[in-house]
Each structure stands twice: as structure tokens, then as C-alpha cells.
Amino acid sequence: MDPAAIGARLASSVVAPLIKKLFVAEGPGAGLVDKPVRISSLVSFTGEKRVLSDLDLHKIARELVNRAAQSTGVAERLPSYELAAVAHSVADTLRAMDSIDMDDVQAVQLGHMALAQHLRAQSPSATLGLSSDAVYLYVSVLDTASLHIVHFFTQRSTFVARTLVEQSHRIEELSKKIDGLIARTPSPADAPFEERYARYIASKHGKLTIFGLDLSESPGTWPLDAAYLSLDAVGDTTNPMLLPADQVLAGRNRVLLRGVAGSGKTTLVQWLAVSTAQKALDERLLYLYGLVPFVLPLRTLTRGGAKLPTPDEFLSEVGCPIAALQPTGWFDRVLRSGRGLMLVDGIDEIPENEREEARRWLQDLVDSYPRNRWLVTSRPSAVREDWLVGDDFAELDLAPMSRDNVAEFVRRWHKAAGIGDQYAQDLLRAIRAKQDLGRLATNPLMCALICALHQDRRGHLPDGRKEIYDAALSMLLSRRDRERGIYKPGTIRIGEAHHVQLIQKLAYWMIRNGRSEMDRADAVDLLAHALPAMPRIAEQGTAEEIYRHLLVRSGLLREPTKGSMDFIHRTFQDYLGAKAAVEGLDFDFLIAHAHLDQWEDVIRMSVAHARTTERTRLLTGLIERGDCSEQESRRLHLLAAACLEHATELDPEVRTEVERRAAALIPPQSAEQARTLADVGPVVLDLLPGPEELSQDEAYFTVLTATRIATDAAIPVLAAYRELTDIRVRAELARVWSRFDCDRYAEEVVAHLADDYLYFPVSNPAELRALRGFGGRSRIKISGPFRPEEFQSACDANSLYDLWVEVDLDCTWEWLSAFPHLSTVFFEIPETRAETLPPSVRVLREPIGPPSVPPETATDSAADLLGELSP
Structure with a gap:
């Protein structure tokens, strides 16, 4: 029989008085003195106000069961002893109300069916041993009782008052959100231009060049929404949690984001700009709604030594064809209202002696228009740690894939x-x-x-890296055209060696002049000076024609704006520039510039290109210069160590001297030093000490170094630190699990981490199953996509007490009721997504810090965030 039918046959005149006995009477008022008012404080069969004995509770349960059985004919199918067992089960389940962490308003909003389900979850063993008919009766009676419990709450004198207070708070919050949206709406006069500008941004930055795709029948570019891969960013030592890179501006207005060459900084800038312009935002990107993106690549803005632009020149300086159509004062209205999304890309791509000027330019802009969101990108070594902290910029790093x-x-x-x-x-x-x-x-x-x-x-x-670059250049410069039959009679034909010779001259000029772009006219002039030494090439066309051929056919060059030229990626510029430097025997020049961050990759690739005696000269020069320069000693000695990776053949004495100086810089004393050491590469793993005789800070920064070297060779080094109690060390070891082989890292590191106050991140079912394999963990952080059934089947239900949800699983949350001990969920997703949480679960509406911080140790201000979320 349908439970609703059973409920209909139980008259309210019978059930209501029975349910009323379960609760104490309350006085008038809004019920806010002891906020929130828990159901557990209202029941009449426990606590100081107890007026109902256990015997009375069982009598009520028995009466409910007997009435239901008689009115529906179930009594004819069930023996008396099983009816008594059902009554006992109902009583035990109702008794669970004395521990429910929920108030009456929440119970009403939850609804009687969900309330009944929650009550049953509090007493999972109540139906053990019952027949299917008896279980059906138990569920039906409990559903009916829950319906009258909810109705009873709505009749309490304090309910209406409290509901009005709750509604007032929500209306106030909604008003603030609406005001925020109104503030982000352009004026009618500006709206047409902004729509046209948004279409331009979406078209300009909506495609991504994916290396190698043009070698197949596919086009050389790829729609950004299909190509974009969400990577992670990691905070500093005070907040080392991982978060999606496209979320770095979600909770902060100013961010300096560091990333090595090729790590996806510019792609992230494109993604944020296009997402904002198209307004097709999912819940993760709603913070971008109504903003206006300004993409400001510094290498373009400073080409030819140009002065950095003022806001009214932003569009014209990046070559926007509709710049002249912007309404008078439009940029000022946008920026004064805080609607600007300022994407300043590539601090590292301007000469080092110009970066302080760029910093002052940035500070002036922030001071003039402080309410906007700012993202500044750079290679890690280009700017010192805390470079913009004084201007309230958070500093984060793009994590390795x-x-x-x-x-x-x-x-x-x-x-x-x-x-x-x-x-x-x-x-x-x-x-x-x-x-x-x-x-x-x-x-x-x-x-x-x-x-x-x-x-x-x-x-x-x-x-090796050099071999990969060599093969890639060969593929681009000769094999592609030859194998695809591009050449025809009368066309320019340039062999691979000459291709490389010409393009590396362009690369080396750009490196020597500290540029990542050069004027098209300068490139043509440079080729004109080089062609007389290559008569077979010169006779095929003018310098202009040769330039056009290189641009179209090499696959390495492009024209980002009219009148300018650059490489498809800075890495190829550095690689070819290094080749030109070695062929030109410019070793003293390389050593003299080795302290500049723009030359770091050039130096490494120079060692790769050099012969054995030339490597000795280069590395010895770096060591000696470092020995003589106290200010640049660390950087030069570590750069020499990083070069060892590329030194396929080297005098053993030189190698020993390089390693000895690098070892003197270990253990690292800061996050910046850890980052610099990690840039040296896997060779540094052999130099890292064990935890013995290290201070807590030194141990943490050593672990930070090893975790940044995302190779399985780092696992034995990290395993040596697995027994340390420092929460920073344990959190870092747990955080990087996904970078390594799942089972090996779990066995050698994760399984040995003490779980005191530590949230274990899981990004896939395999990691969750591994946790279950060694007993489960009480605190888990969901950092990757899961289907509810995957999480339920892979997670140890009896061990989970606290859950940190970092990603939106796009689901409702009733399934969490399968975890009987779960008491706290920390959310980094929109609050509305938590509407179907089990009502006893308390919710953190905003993250208060890294997932290693337990709620018990939160500050007073953070503790205010903890509380009940009305479902």
C-alpha cells in the first residue's frame, strides 16, 4: 500500500496529539536567543525539560504502529511480535531527534519525506531482522509522523517570527547581489560598443594554436573552448592549497601568477577574456559576470621601446581595430565602476631594466582604479617573491600538469x-x-x-629535451612541406639548415635586445644583411620575400599584430638563440648575462648545443662568476646545476664542482629558494637531505622542492618525510598525490601520513580506493570530478567524518546520508549547490584557509562562517 494512503487513513485528530507530546512548549518571540534553536532542545523525552519517559515514548510509537496497521489491514499479515518490533524500531528512530543538529525552520524547509529519510539515517540498524512487510510499515509510519512533526513546527509561536527574520536576512543578501549586478550593467550609451568589443575579444582570443596540429589534416588552430585544459595554481606557504587556475580571481581582486615557459599562462589569459566577453559563464566563473576584459600583453605594448600606455590607449596599443569607436570617457566609466578585468600578460617578456617602470605603471593604474580585478603573469625567476605584495597582490604559481x-x-x-x-x-x-x-x-x-x-x-x-626540440624543428622546417608536397616549380625552396640559420639570427637579435617581439621592418633588415652570405637563398627572392616565406612556411614565426613578428612560443626563440650564441662563440657574453632571468633558458640550451670543451668553459665561467659575486652567487650556482641535465658529456671534475656548490645552497630556507632549486631539475633530488637535523621550516621547504619535481624519482625522497608531524609537510605530501603513480605513491607516502587535522585530497576513484585499502581516512577533500555512486562505492563509509568539496560535482547531495558519521562539509562551490545536504551536516560557506586547517583551530572571524545552512 502506498505510504500516502496509510497517512490518509491515520486521522490528524489521532496522530497530532501523539506527536505534540514529543515536544516541550515554547514561549513567544523569535527564538533567536539560542540561535540556532535545535530540534534536540525541543524534544520532551530528554534533557532538563524531560516530561516524557522512555516508556511513554514507546507507548506513542506503539499507538502509531497499531493505528496504521489496523486502518490499512496490515495487522492481518503481521504477527503481534513483529508489530511490537516495528513499534520498537519507530521509537528508536524518533529518539534520534535528541541528537539532530537542525532547527525547526530548516526541518520545515527540508520537507517531511526528507526529514523522515534523515531520521532513518540516524538509526541505520532500526530495521535489522524485520520482514519486508514490517519494514514497509515502519517506513510508512515514520513518513506520516514526520509529516505531523513538520506541521507541528509550523504551529509553534516562534516559528513565524523566526521565519520572518530568516527571510529578512535572505532578502538583504539578495538585495546586495542585485545591487552588484546592477553596478556591472553598462549604461545604454556604452552598451552597443561593449557588445561589439566583446565580439572582437571572443574572435581575437577564441582560438588556440596547438603545436603540431597543422602537420595533420586538421587546422593549425583549435577553438579555445574545446582546447582549454583547466590547470591548477598553488598558493604560498601560508596557504598552499591547490585551486583551479581559472579561479584565482574568484576570491581575490589582485593576483600575480607565476609559471614556467609553456605552462599555460597566456592560454589562461585568453580563457578568462573570452569567457568574460561571451558571458556564457558556468557557476565557477560567475564572478566574471558583467566585467570588461582588457588583454594587455607587455611584449606588444613595449615593442621597440615604446612607453607603456595610459588607459585611453589600451585598445589602440594592442591593435584593436575598433579602438577609435569607443565612446568618449568609456574606459574611465568602466574602470571607475570596478568593471575592468585587467589581464597583464608577460612581465618576464620585457627587459629587466624596464620592469621597475612597468611596476610603477601598474601601481599607478591600481591606485587610480582600485576596484577592478587584476591578473599579472610572469615566469617565476623574472620577479622576486613579494614583488607586488605591497599592492595587495596575492602571489600564486601554476602547478605542473x-x-x-x-x-x-x-x-x-x-x-x-x-x-x-x-x-x-x-x-x-x-x-x-x-x-x-x-x-x-x-x-x-x-x-x-x-x-x-x-x-x-x-x-x-x-x-632528452634538446633531442625533442631538434626533432620538432626538423619536422616543422623541412619534413612537413616535403611530405605534404607543398613545393612547386618556381617557389622558394630553403633547406632545413639554411632555415635554421636565418631564423636563429632573428632569435638571437631578440634575445640580445631583451625583446619577445620585433618590428617587421627590423626583421626584414636583419635578413637583408644575412642574405649576401647565402647566395643560393638570396637569388630566390628579396629579403621581403624570404621573410614572407619564413613566416608562412616555417611554422615557428607569426605576426601577432600588424607590423610585428614573434615566435609561436618563447621556448623556440631561446633554443635557436642559444644555438646562434654557441656557433658565434659568444661564451663570455653568455656568462656576463647569466644573472638575468631572460637568459636562463638560453644558458641551459647553450650547454646542450655546446661541445665538451665549450661546456667546460661555460660552466666554469658560471661557477667562477658566482664565486666572485655575493649578490648573484646563489642564482649562478643553481643555474650551473640546472645545466647539468643538458650536459650529455662533461669533465667529471667540472660536474663535481657544480654539484658541490649547489649542495651548499641546500636545504632551502624559503619558498622562493625551493622554487629555484626545483627549477634545477631532477639532478637536485640527489642533493636533498633527509629530515634528520633539519628544522621544521627547512624540512617543509625541502619537501616543497621535491614535490615540484614531478617525477617518480622524487617518491623515495618524499617518503623519508612521511613520518613528520608538521601539518605543512603532511599537507604538502598529500596534496601532490595526483602528480605521481597512484598506487606507488599511496603505498610509500600517503598510507603513512598521520591524519590528525589533515584532509586527504582525492581526484579520482583510484585514489579513494587506495585510501580505503589502508583503512580509510576521517577527513577527505574532493579535488576532482566524481559521480556520487563512485564516491559512495570507493569511500569507507564508517571512517568519513569531515569532507572538503573543492569542485562542483553537479549533483544534489542526498547521497551523503550514506555516511553515518559525516558531520561537516567545507564548500568551495556556490552555496546554492548545498541545498540537498543532509540537515545535520554543518557547512562552511567560504574556505577559511588550506584544507589542513581544522575547524577547531579556526580564528574567531573564520568560526563565524561555520553554522547551519538552511537546505
Whole structure:
């Protein structure tokens, strides 16, 4: 029989008086003195106001069960002893109200069916041993009782008053949100231009050049919404939690984001600009609603030594064709109202002696228009730590790609190229099997290079970075045109060696002049000076024609704006510039500039290009200059150590001297030093000490160094620190799990971490199953997409007490009632997504810090965020 039918046959005149006995009488008022008013404080069968004995409670339950059984005919099918068992089960379940962490308003909003379900979850063993008919009767009676409980709450004298207070608070919050949206609405006079400008931004930045795709039948560009891969950013030592990179501005207005070459900084800028312009925002990006993006690539703004622009020149200086159409004073209205999304890309791509001027320019803009959101990007070594902290900029780093990121990128690349899944799976197996290859696949650029080479070379991949670059250049400069039959009679034909010679001259000029872009006219002039030494090339066309050929056919050059030229990626510029420097025997010049961050990759690649005696000269020069310069000693000695990775053959004495000086800089004393050490590469792992005789800070920064070297060779080093009690060390070791082999890292590191106040991040079911394999954990952080059934089946239900939800699982939350001990959920998703949480679960509406911070140790202000969320 339908439970609703049973409820209909139980007259309210019978049930209501019985339910009323379960609760004490309350006085008038809004009921806000002891806010929130818990149901547990209202029941009449426990606490100081107890007026109902256990015997009375069982009598009420028995009366409810007997009435229901008689009115529906169930009594004829159930023996008396089973009816008594049902009554006992109902009584036990109703008794659970004395521990419910919910108030009456929440219970009413939850509804009687969900309330009944929640009560049953508090007493999961109540129906053990009952027949199916008896269980059905138990559920039906409890549903009916819950209906009258909810009705009873609505009749309490304090209910209406409290409801009005709750509604007033919500209306006030809603008004603030509406005011915020109104403030982000352009004026009628500006709206037409803003719509046109948004279309321009979406078109200009809505495509991504994916390396290697043009070698197949696919186009060389890819729609950004299909190509974009959400990477992670990591905070500083005070807040080392991972968060999606496109969320760095969600809770802060000013961010300096560091990332190595090819890590996806510019792609992130494009994604934020296009998402804002298109207004097709999911819940994660709602903070961008109504903003106006300004994409400001510094290499373009400073080309040819140009002065940085004022706001009224922003559009014209980046070559926006509708710049002259902007309404008078439009930029000022946008920025004064706080509607600007200021995306300043590439601090590292301007000369070092111009960066202080750029900083002052940025400070003046922030001071003039402080209410906007600002994202500034740079390579890590280009600006010192805390470079913009005085201007209230949070500083974060793009994390290396996790194993899951790499797998997703490889699958997407092959799909875009129209290549079967088998190639993608073969490549992923190779990346996981070959440690050197896996170590290279840590950012989108290198992943794209590896994908393209794997396809072009039929699965045969080089091992080292230099070999990969050499193969990529060969693929781009000669094999592509030859194999696709591009050449025709009468066209310009330039061999691979001459191609490289010409393009590396452009690269070296840009490096020597501290530029990432050069004027088109300068490039043509430079080629004109080079062509007389290459008569077979010169006779095929003018310098202008040769330039056009290089631009169209090399695959390495592009014109980002009219009248300018740059490389498709700075990495190729550095690689070819280094080759030119070595061929020109400019070793003293290289050593003299080695302290400049723009030359770091050039120095490394120079060591790779150099012969054995030339490497000795370069590395010895770095050591000696570092020995003589107290100010630059650390940077130069660490740069020399980083070069060892590329020194395939080297005098053993020189190698020993380099390693000895690097070892003197260990252990690191700060996060910046840890980052610098990690940039040296895997060679530094052999130099890192164990935790013995290290201070807590030194141990933490040493672990931070090793975790940034995302190779399985780091696992034994990290395992040495697994027994430390420092919460920072344990949180860091847990946080980077997804970067390593799941099972090996779980066995050697995660399984040994004490779980006191530590949230264990899980990004996939395999990690969750691994946690379950060694007993589960009381605190878990969901940091990757899960289906509810995956989480339920893989998680140890009896061990979970606290949950941190970092990603929106796009689901309702009733399934969490399957975890009987779950008491707290920390949300980093919109509050409205928590509407179906089990009502006893308390919710943190905003994150209060890293997931290693337990609620018990939160500050007073953070503790105010903890409380009940009305479902």
C-alpha cells in the first residue's frame, strides 16, 4: 500500500496529539536567543525539560504502529511480535531527534519525506531482522509522523517570527547581489560598443594554436573552448592549497601568477577574456559576470621601446581595430565602476631594466582604479617573491600538469588531430614507462611537442629535451612541406639548415635586445644583411620575400599584430638563440648575462648545443662568476646545476664542482629558494637531505622542492618525510598525490601520513580506493570530478567524518546520508549547490584557509562562517 494512503487513513485528530507530546512548549518571540534553536532542545523525552519517559515514548510509537496497521489491514499479515518490533524500531528512530543538529525552520524547509529519510539515517540498524512487510510499515509510519512533526513546527509561536527574520536576512543578501549586478550593467550609451568589443575579444582570443596540429589534416588552430585544459595554481606557504587556475580571481581582486615557459599562462589569459566577453559563464566563473576584459600583453605594448600606455590607449596599443569607436570617457566609466578585468600578460617578456617602470605603471593604474580585478603573469625567476605584495597582490604559481592533466591533454590533442585513440593510449603508456619522457611532459607546450613527434615519427620518440626540440624543428622546417608536397616549380625552396640559420639570427637579435617581439621592418633588415652570405637563398627572392616565406612556411614565426613578428612560443626563440650564441662563440657574453632571468633558458640550451670543451668553459665561467659575486652567487650556482641535465658529456671534475656548490645552497630556507632549486631539475633530488637535523621550516621547504619535481624519482625522497608531524609537510605530501603513480605513491607516502587535522585530497576513484585499502581516512577533500555512486562505492563509509568539496560535482547531495558519521562539509562551490545536504551536516560557506586547517583551530572571524545552512 502506498505510504500516502496509510497517512490518509491515520486521522490528524489521532496522530497530532501523539506527536505534540514529543515536544516541550515554547514561549513567544523569535527564538533567536539560542540561535540556532535545535530540534534536540525541543524534544520532551530528554534533557532538563524531560516530561516524557522512555516508556511513554514507546507507548506513542506503539499507538502509531497499531493505528496504521489496523486502518490499512496490515495487522492481518503481521504477527503481534513483529508489530511490537516495528513499534520498537519507530521509537528508536524518533529518539534520534535528541541528537539532530537542525532547527525547526530548516526541518520545515527540508520537507517531511526528507526529514523522515534523515531520521532513518540516524538509526541505520532500526530495521535489522524485520520482514519486508514490517519494514514497509515502519517506513510508512515514520513518513506520516514526520509529516505531523513538520506541521507541528509550523504551529509553534516562534516559528513565524523566526521565519520572518530568516527571510529578512535572505532578502538583504539578495538585495546586495542585485545591487552588484546592477553596478556591472553598462549604461545604454556604452552598451552597443561593449557588445561589439566583446565580439572582437571572443574572435581575437577564441582560438588556440596547438603545436603540431597543422602537420595533420586538421587546422593549425583549435577553438579555445574545446582546447582549454583547466590547470591548477598553488598558493604560498601560508596557504598552499591547490585551486583551479581559472579561479584565482574568484576570491581575490589582485593576483600575480607565476609559471614556467609553456605552462599555460597566456592560454589562461585568453580563457578568462573570452569567457568574460561571451558571458556564457558556468557557476565557477560567475564572478566574471558583467566585467570588461582588457588583454594587455607587455611584449606588444613595449615593442621597440615604446612607453607603456595610459588607459585611453589600451585598445589602440594592442591593435584593436575598433579602438577609435569607443565612446568618449568609456574606459574611465568602466574602470571607475570596478568593471575592468585587467589581464597583464608577460612581465618576464620585457627587459629587466624596464620592469621597475612597468611596476610603477601598474601601481599607478591600481591606485587610480582600485576596484577592478587584476591578473599579472610572469615566469617565476623574472620577479622576486613579494614583488607586488605591497599592492595587495596575492602571489600564486601554476602547478605542473598532473598525470590526469597529461592524459586529458593527450586525448584531446589526438581527437583534434583526427587520430585514433590507439595512438593516444600508446603515447600515454610510453610517457608512464619512460621516466625521462614523463619528466618532460609537465606543461602544455611540451605535451603538444611530444604528441606531434609521436605521430610524425610513428611512435619513436627522442628522450632528452634538446633531442625533442631538434626533432620538432626538423619536422616543422623541412619534413612537413616535403611530405605534404607543398613545393612547386618556381617557389622558394630553403633547406632545413639554411632555415635554421636565418631564423636563429632573428632569435638571437631578440634575445640580445631583451625583446619577445620585433618590428617587421627590423626583421626584414636583419635578413637583408644575412642574405649576401647565402647566395643560393638570396637569388630566390628579396629579403621581403624570404621573410614572407619564413613566416608562412616555417611554422615557428607569426605576426601577432600588424607590423610585428614573434615566435609561436618563447621556448623556440631561446633554443635557436642559444644555438646562434654557441656557433658565434659568444661564451663570455653568455656568462656576463647569466644573472638575468631572460637568459636562463638560453644558458641551459647553450650547454646542450655546446661541445665538451665549450661546456667546460661555460660552466666554469658560471661557477667562477658566482664565486666572485655575493649578490648573484646563489642564482649562478643553481643555474650551473640546472645545466647539468643538458650536459650529455662533461669533465667529471667540472660536474663535481657544480654539484658541490649547489649542495651548499641546500636545504632551502624559503619558498622562493625551493622554487629555484626545483627549477634545477631532477639532478637536485640527489642533493636533498633527509629530515634528520633539519628544522621544521627547512624540512617543509625541502619537501616543497621535491614535490615540484614531478617525477617518480622524487617518491623515495618524499617518503623519508612521511613520518613528520608538521601539518605543512603532511599537507604538502598529500596534496601532490595526483602528480605521481597512484598506487606507488599511496603505498610509500600517503598510507603513512598521520591524519590528525589533515584532509586527504582525492581526484579520482583510484585514489579513494587506495585510501580505503589502508583503512580509510576521517577527513577527505574532493579535488576532482566524481559521480556520487563512485564516491559512495570507493569511500569507507564508517571512517568519513569531515569532507572538503573543492569542485562542483553537479549533483544534489542526498547521497551523503550514506555516511553515518559525516558531520561537516567545507564548500568551495556556490552555496546554492548545498541545498540537498543532509540537515545535520554543518557547512562552511567560504574556505577559511588550506584544507589542513581544522575547524577547531579556526580564528574567531573564520568560526563565524561555520553554522547551519538552511537546505
